[in-house]
Amino acid sequence: MGLNNLRTLYQALVLDHASHPRNKKEMKEATAMQTVHNPSCGDTVNIFVKVQNEKIVDVSFTGSGCTISQASASMLTQSVKDKSVSEALEMTKIFSDLAIGKEHTSDEIEKLGDAAVLTQVMQFPARIKCATISWWALEQALLKKG
Amino acid sequence: MDKEAITKIRNDFPILKQKINGNRLAYLDNAATMQMPVPILHKINSFYQTSYANVHRSVDTLGFNATKQYEEARGKVASFINAADANEIIFTSGCTDSLNLVAATYGEQNIHEQDEIVLTIMEHHSNLLPWQQLAKRKGAILKYIDLTESQTLDLDDVKKKITAKTKIVAIAHASNILGMMNPIEEVIKIAHQVEAVVVVDGAQAVSHFPIDVQKLDADFYAFSGHKMLAPTGIGVLYGKKNLLNQMPPYRFGGEMIGNVTKYNATWADLPQKFEAGTPNIIGAIGLGYAIDYLHEIGMNRIQTYENELSKYLMQKIEKLDFVAIYGPKENHTGVFSFNLKNIHPHDVATALDMQGIEVRAGHHCAQPLMRRLGVESTVRASLSFYNNKEDIDQLIAGISETEEFFNGTK
Numbered sequence: 113m114g115l116n117n118l119r120t121l122y123q124a125l126v127l128d129h130a131s132h133p134r135n136k137k138e139m140k141e142a143t144a145m146q147t148v149h150n151p152s153c154g155d156t157v158n159i160f161v162k163v164q165n166e167k168i169v170d171v172s173f174t175g176s177g178c179t180i181s182q183a184s185a186s187m188l189t190q191s192v193k194d195k196s197v198s199e200a201l202e203m204t205k206i207f208s209d210l211a212i213g214k215e216h217t218s219d220e221i222e223k224l225g226d227a228a229v230l231t232q233v234m235q236f237p238a239r240i241k242c243a244t245i246s247w248w249a250l251e252q253a254l255l256k257k258g
Numbered sequence: 259m260d261k262e263a264i265t266k267i268r269n270d271f272p273i274l275k276q277k278i279n280g281n282r283l284a285y286l287d288n289a290a291t292m293q294m295p296v297p298i299l300h301k302i303n304s305f306y307q308t309s310y311a312n313v314h315r316s317v318d319t320l321g322f323n324a325t326k327q328y329e330e331a332r333g334k335v336a337s338f339i340n341a342a343d344a345n346e347i348i349f350t351s352g353c354t355d356s357l358n359l360v361a362a363t364y365g366e367q368n369i370h371e372q373d374e375i376v377l378t379i380m381e382h383h384s385n386l387l388p389w390q391q392l393a394k395r396k397g398a399i400l401k402y403i404d405l406t407e408s409q410t411l412d413l414d415d416v417k418k419k420i421t422a423k424t425k426i427v428a429i430a431h432a433s434n435i436l437g438m439m440n441p442i443e444e445v446i447k448i449a450h451q452v453e454a455v456v457v458v459d460g461a462q463a464v465s466h467f468p469i470d471v472q473k474l475d476a477d478f479y480a481f482s483g484h485k486m487l488a489p490t491g492i493g494v495l496y497g498k499k500n501l502l503n504q505m506p507p508y509r510f511g512g513e514m515i516g517n518v519t520k521y522n523a524t525w526a527d528l529p530q531k532f533e534a535g536t537p538n539i540i541g542a543i544g545l546g547y548a549i550d551y552l553h554e555i556g557m558n559r560i561q562t563y564e565n566e567l568s569k570y571l572m573q574k575i576e577k578l579d580f581v582a583i584y585g586p587k588e589n590h591t592g593v594f595s596f597n598l599k600n601i602h603p604h605d606v607a608t609a610l611d612m613q614g615i616e617v618r619a620g621h622h623c624a625q626p627l628m629r630r631l632g633v634e635s636t637v638r639a640s641l642s643f644y645n646n647k648e649d650i651d652q653l654i655a656g657i658s659e660t661e662e663f664f665n666g667t668k
């Protein structure tokens with residue numbers, strides 16, 4: 113059966129993040145929060161960030177959804193923690209660019225850290241949005257804060 | 259229908275012979291849209307090559323013949339649902355458009371503050387939002403009929419919710435999620451006792467069993483062509499003549515007028531009053547071809563065969579203890595909504611897709627029902643008369659593979 117292909121998307125690391133999501137909690141002292149819905153399936157991701165001196169000192173998420181959306185949000189929180197706002201915004205741009213078919217070098221993709229694994233989702237066009245919504249939420253949260 | 263008959267039918271649908279992700283295609287998303295058989299495609303092609311022209315406008319031969327075919331299609335629709343008169347058939351752009359038409363005309367005209375509109379909790383957003391928004395505009399009260407414990411429509415609740423204040427009852431003939439037909443004949447009787455008008459959403463009914471709007475005594479009946487082998491962009495609103503005659507027009511423009519002066523206008527008779535502008539000519543004619551095709555097989559035969567397939571699917575899927583099925587277990591239609599334990603429906607749908615099985619995952623445009631069921635979304639496999647037992651076997655095997663992939667049991 114064709115399920116071998118599925119391994120490229122559902123790698124061990126992805127499954128691990130989905131079943132044991134990191135930083136999945138509300139953040140009371142967040143400096144910004146953003147919710148993004150995936151209207152086609154009802155999935156929701158809320159991203160919380162705490163920014164101090166242009167640096168993301170804490171980041172977390174809540175919400176519910178498929179393996180991909182949960183793993184993506186979880187990996188995102190690990191990848192952007194302690195990054196500067198501009199570094200994180202660059203990461204969101206790389207991820208969103210890949211989602212719409214723009215190329216990036218492997219050096220750039222490596223900047224995503226563990227979350228780079230999820231760029232495999234680009235081979236499953238119907239699921240790109242699942243992986244991307246948390247990055248959109250992060251971008252909006254970061255642009256929001258004063 | 260025997261195997262030979264099914265094979266013959268399947269040969270009319272070349273898309274079914276395609277491989278999807280390297281596997282045999284099992285097309286099980288018929289509740290979303292149905293495939294179009296080659297004989298209909300040929301007829302549409304031939305219409306464009308030999309007979310295409312605008313309708314109801316010119317006196318030339320082509321225009322006259324196109325108009326004749328367009329009106330013949332209306333006649334076919336009327337007899338397909340046993341309407342008393344072809345003028346009770348309004349062509350729209352789809353079921354959604356038909357339902358919005360009723361809310362924007364009949365609803366706008368007849369709903370006042372404190373009037374009640376009764377829906378069921380299982381309605382598709384297209385038979386929910388037009389009423390919800392109308393109620394908001396008018397200060398009317400919206401009420402929802404609930405489900406029984408076995409997830410069928412609660413007839414006791416029907417009797418409670420429909421009161422002397424009820425003006426409109428909106429209900430699906432067959433659910434696009436719960437795999438059942440609603441007892442609309444009884445609902446209509448109860449509604450008519452209080453002189454409420456009943457709007458039936460027939461989207462999931464039309465290609466699956468015979469429909470008789472007169473026997474049902476439905477006031478309005480809406481459906482889409484693309485769920486019954488016709489192209490997208492064509493739909494039907496049936497309405498009782500006395501109601502349609504009282505209603506104001508929905509849209510204004512060409513062909514819907516009687517006489518226009520600088521400051522006034524009168525409207526055309528039915529059905530033109532509700533068909534402003536150049537209609538979807540090929541859609542309507544294609545819908546007529548679809549009805550011919552369905553008649554050739556026979557709606558009773560289709561119903562019997564689909565029942566057989568549904569029973570087969572139910573027997574097999576019920577045995578999978580990691581699968582939760584929504585809706586009643588008895589008298590299930592060809593629509594199966596389910597979830598696998600601890601696996602999100604979108605992950606299931608991707609895994610099934612990798613195995614050539616096309617299903618839908620999501621909230622199926624019925625978020626209030628999803629909340630009532632306590633889920634965010636479900637997987638949905640839906641049958642039609644061109645499916646066979648192989649499709650079902652493939653689905654069941656695919657579900658088991660998916661379970662093993664994610665949960666590593668067995």
Ligand SMILES: Cc1ncc(COP(=O)(O)O)c(C=O)c1O
Pocket residue numbers: 289290352353354355382384385430432433434459461462482484
């Ligand atoms: C029960 C029901 N009602 C209405 C609709 C709306 O049909 P359409 O999108 O063709 O207008 C659908 C289609 O999914 C449906 O299943």
